[in-house]
Amino acid sequence: MASGGDSKYIYRGKDVSPNLEVKVNVVDDAGNVDDTYSNAAKTVEDASKLDPKIAELHKKLDSLADEHLLPQFREIDPNLEAVYTGSFKTGTVGNPNKPTYGQPINLDNYDIDYWIKSDKLYEMYGNSLKANPEFRNILGETPGFEGLKPNKQGFSIKFLPSGN
Amino acid sequence: MKENSYGAKIKLTIEFEGNMKELCDVISKSLSIPEFWFDTISEPPYETIGYCETFGFEIDIQKDSVMADSYIFSAVTTDTFKEINEDRMHNLSIWFSSYFKLVSKLKIRISD
Numbered sequence: 001m002a003s004g005g006d007s008k009y010i011y012r013g014k015d016v017s018p019n020l021e022v023k024v025n026v027v028d029d030a031g032n033v034d035d036t037y038s039n040a041a042k043t044v045e046d047a048s049k050l051d052p053k054i055a056e057l058h059k060k061l062d063s064l065a066d067e068h069l070l071p072q073f074r075e076i077d078p079n080l081e082a083v084y085t086g087s088f089k090t091g092t093v094g095n096p097n098k099p100t101y102g103q104p105i106n107l108d109n110y111d112i113d114y115w116i117k118s119d120k121l122y123e124m125y126g127n128s129l130k131a132n133p134e135f136r137n138i139l140g141e142t143p144g145f146e147g148l149k150p151n152k153q154g155f156s157i158k159f160l161p162s163g164n
Numbered sequence: 165m166k167e168n169s170y171g172a173k174i175k176l177t178i179e180f181e182g183n184m185k186e187l188c189d190v191i192s193k194s195l196s197i198p199e200f201w202f203d204t205i206s207e208p209p210y211e212t213i214g215y216c217e218t219f220g221f222e223i224d225i226q227k228d229s230v231m232a233d234s235y236i237f238s239a240v241t242t243d244t245f246k247e248i249n250e251d252r253m254h255n256l257s258i259w260f261s262s263y264f265k266l267v268s269k270l271k272i273r274i275s276d
Contacts, residue, residue, distance in 0.1 A: 072245060072246070073245070076249060095204055095210055096210070097204045097210045098204065124248060124249060125245065125248060128213075128224050128238065129213070129215070129222075129224070130222065130242075130245075131217060131222055131242050131243070132243060133242060133243055134243065151217055152215060152217055152222065153201060153203075153215075
């Protein structure tokens with residue numbers, strides 16, 4: 001959850017305030033419009049729209065993954081980047097092929113798509129979704145994650161190349 | 165103890181003219197395993213993949229990106245990250261393709 005106050009913005013325990021410069025509708029000589037935001041600014045903007053319940057689940061998941069899931073992979077690649085995606089990240093179903101597209105996440109029946117970005121791990125494990133029954137059990141015992149779908153349907157890991 | 169632990173993997177190509185759901189039904193029945201569930205990957209082009217978890221294996225079915233009317237059947241023992249990392253994975257593809265052909269009558273070959 002992002003929090004504002006003076007000029008500091010804290011998101012998931014990190015101070016993201018130094019990069020808050022926003023570039024909006026910059027038009028170049030050829031007339032092309034660049035409406036990109038700096039990453040940090042977009043992160044804060046997204047976080048400010050997030051349901052506080054989901055933001056709280058993010059915090060719990062980050063902490064549990066740091067303790068129970070990621071150490072085995074950090075042994076192989078200490079520089080890996082772990083993120084989650086899909087409706088659990090944004091709070092809204094963003095896949096246009098799903099009948100629930102555009103609707104808010106249903107916290108009584110949802111899944112977590114967990115991505116680990118690392119060239120080394122991607123080469124080793126490929127890009128198919130992987131289950132992790134041990135970590136799924138840990139989530140199952142953690143208040144707030146009762147609505148996760150069972151097994152791999154509820155929690156899956158996907159390895160991606162770095163910088164993807 | 166974990167140093168003596170081995171996982172296993174299978175990768176096959178199945179020629180099948182029906183859709184993925186129909187193929188997964190044939191597989192479930194012939195191998196006597198649970199029904200597949202389906203999901204689209206969360207990034208474009210949002211392809212559909214069929215999943216089944218049984219007997220400690222994770223099975224994925226997806227459309228072959230090169231050959232028409234072909235699907236890739238992939239099975240790997242679950243939670244064997246360490247075994248994969250340390251090259252302790254048995255390849256069961258040859259044995260499994262023979263058994264799978266016998267029970268399913270599908271056109272199956274070993275994937276490259």
